[in-house]
Amino acid sequence: MTTFKPVTHVLFDMDGLILNTEELYTVAYQNVLNDYGKTYTFELKTKLMGFQSHESAKTIISELNLPLTPEEFNEATKKQFELIFPDTQVMPGAKRLIEHLHKHNVPIALATSSSIESYELKVNKHHQELFSLFQYKTFGSSDPEVQRGKPYPDIFLVSAKRFPDKPQPHQCLVFEDAVNGVKAARAAGMQVVMVPDPRTDKCLTAEATLVLHSLEEFKPELFGLPPFDN
Structure with a gap:
């Protein structure tokens, strides 16, 4: 069985991963x-x-x-x-995973290429409670510190340094759905779990640390995170 390196912090993309x-x-x-x-x-x-x-x-x-x-x-x-x-609607498994990590005090952050205005359109009507669990949010299209979009690593490096304890890249796990997002995470020196659109050519997912059909399949303990309660 493939072994993965344990992590302490988790970064989430939004579009296509948490929301549809x-x-x-x-x-x-x-x-x-x-x-x-x-x-x-x-x-x-x-x-x-x-x-x-x-x-x-x-x-x-x-x-x-x-x-x-x-x-x-x-x-x-x-x-x-x-x-x-x-x-917008929440993608399968996303709510359970985010709430689980928050419950177990795993530091989590949102790292989206969206602007803050776009984020508010997507979240404010139905999903404020869920997204309030992210203490740190980085909006790539609005944040002056994120000078380059994915596939460059900027957004993940900027997002990770906003945790108070400043984790090293190898301590961070990224969740992504996009090929460019996977490339950005790998360029940042982080492991990345990919949940691609089923139409994505498998050869384009090769850089991901782990590829899943849905977040419902994710097992946190594979990366040293607390397992689901049931």
Whole structure:
């Protein structure tokens, strides 16, 4: 059986891992692209997952040859987000895991590429109680300390240093759904559990420490964390 190194701190991505927002991003982007006769493919989506918002806009405009500036594209998508993000749903196993780690005093933090405005749209209506369990939150598209988006390690390094005891990278475990997020965690020197979209090519998941179909499958004791009570 593969053995993993014990960890003391846990960092969570949000979109597509805790909340079902990756599928909502697809809807929002496609609604904007319909006006230009373009399609938001899964291949393009895979390339963008984990990017900061301005990076996503630039890439979509370039890949699809859109007659828009990044600012215009982001303004159009913002209107879509305001309509659909308030009704996000929690992904299977996420609530149980977050509450379990919090109950057992395992330091946990949120490390999302979303802006704080986008986060509030996704969380404020239904999920404030769950997300209040994260004492530390880093918003990649808003935080000036996060100079580069995933696949660069910035967001995880910035997030980890906000714990008062300043854990070393090898003491941190990251949960991610995106290929770029896995690359960022590995570049930061951290182990990473990946819960990819089932359409993701298996060869793109090879860098992950552990790949799961769902957070429901995760066994905390594999990484030296307190096991589930039942």
